[in-house]
Amino acid sequence: MELLKKYTQCFGPSGREDAVRDIIINEIQSFCDEIYTDALGNLIARKGKGGNKIIAVTNMDETGVIVTALENNGFLRFALVGGVDKRSLAGRRVVFENGTAGLIASENDNDNFDVSKMYIDAGVDGGINPGDMACFCGDFIENSGIIVSKSLSGRVGCYILTRAIKEIKQPENELYFIFSTQKEVGMRGAKTAAYGIGADYAVSVDTTACDDVPGGESHVRLGGGCTVKVMDKSVIAHHEVREKLTELANAEAIDYQLEVNSNMRACAGAVQTCGMGVKTGGISVPVRNIFSPSEIASTKDIECALKLLKLYLCR
Template identity: 45%
Template sequence: MKFNSDLIKNLSDCFSPSGREQNVRELIINEIKDYVDDFNIDSLGNLIARKKGAGKKIMFSAHMDQIGLIITHVDEKGFLSFSNVGGLQAKELLGHRVIFNNGLEGVICSEEVKDKDKLTMSKLYIDVASTSSDFVKKNFQIGDMCVFKTDFYENEDCIICKAADDRIGCYILIEAIKNHPSTDNDIYYVFSVQEEVGTRGAKTAGYSINPDLAIALDITATGDSLDKTKMDVKLNGGAAIKLMDKSLITHPEVKDLLTNLAKNNNIKYQYEVLEFGGTDAGAIHLTREGVPSGVISIPTRNLHTSGEIFNKNDVIECIKLVIAVVK
């Protein structure tokens, strides 16, 4: 299976923070529209694509949104106060460049703080590099959002980029759609909104679809770097089959299904227990009377930063596992 680096880059670079997913949604529609039986955009903004069948109703979900910042105050001198949209820590933001949907940029700076470990969002601001109050008033206002400004980097086996969480999950579903196998199952490929602020899109999509089985595609942490995260997941270890995180204990039959499919199809896999965080599956499995759910995770270093790192081989194994589930 050929790895489509251009598509990954386009997804990573697409400006779409939580609640503002329209750009990446249009990109995905253009990629999949000729490969699905139908698709629709629901009231919350989820993109729901379907390959029709008379068998079991299976839902896959990968979230389109990315973490970002929202402007709370605009100073005429060109200094913007902000709050976070999704899981970000103030001490990790200082010095990062950001970009707005209009293409303008800024850099995150700090007021004078004696103890950097006690830095808070209220002490940070964005300098948009202008001395013109007219320019600032014209181009920035309360409610505007921005995301990290990061160059895409690729080597022989890994990629460094922003928004791997969860554009890599979206990539996997796009590739699965393009390689959709013959099956009687009724397959729903969901590209969800607002996961980073509470798995909101997956909750409504899961309720409307009411699937027999749900599988989320999302990144997970690794234990193979120097950040001292204690877990067995590693880059180039294959697709990670989640056993538990803070939002989900994987249904045992779903865990067995994913494991057996990996073994029977020579798909490289590993098990994941994540001691923090959650995914779309956490919301979906509690909808209506309950939905047996699981997660296929992509091992990723530097979560929720401007430079997330993942392995290409792991991505390919995840695509294979999704296709095996579909069959």
């Protein structure tokens, strides 16, 4: 899990994915036939030639904050980048690309979690400017099959795609691995990344909310296996892809759960409707406390997702 640790702890809010992309390139370049980036910063790796053209897509970016104004005494006003749970903002630590760390604090009487009444106290004068982005801090902890970290959303997908690239030796299909940018601000990278490929099929590898906690109501359980997407807010999986995934999981006894979620979005939504359209489905890893700096995933679910993805890509 050293690789997952490296991926999750890397700095990369939406639009500033460069550092994540660099470490991924470093990991995969000797295992691909072709590797390129596009105007939006998407990283696309091809492996194999001929057969079905299949896309595996995930995202590199994470949620964060962007500085909007500097105030006296070094306090920084900010806006959010991507969907962040505002209730837990105050008290969170953030870190800028240059390593400067800060703490989000709130003015008194801000009961409505109004972001314009919050500020970052970084204790610095200079070095940070409006437009600079920071990501949330959240250490990587591995504990008997459970992983806690920031940025598991997205980076778990990067980890699974990286391992698939390394472990699939001689693919009979033409595989395109897309590490997309700007998912957290509207699946923007995946839209352009898939455009020119003209794929037959696509599978997005994401995380999904896992609300199997006290007071929660989710049918998806942590440790219950990866999920096969039926529907989320961005996509209704193509029945051929969904049925193939469940068929493979049944045949190889991979634990899986069916995912119906009206709140989450996946890169699948962007890929499905780009250009002339692609038959698209999805595999997700259940994550508790999603979009918090302490997201929780199970190593078993991650392994299930990887195994199922590899089987699908070698279909």
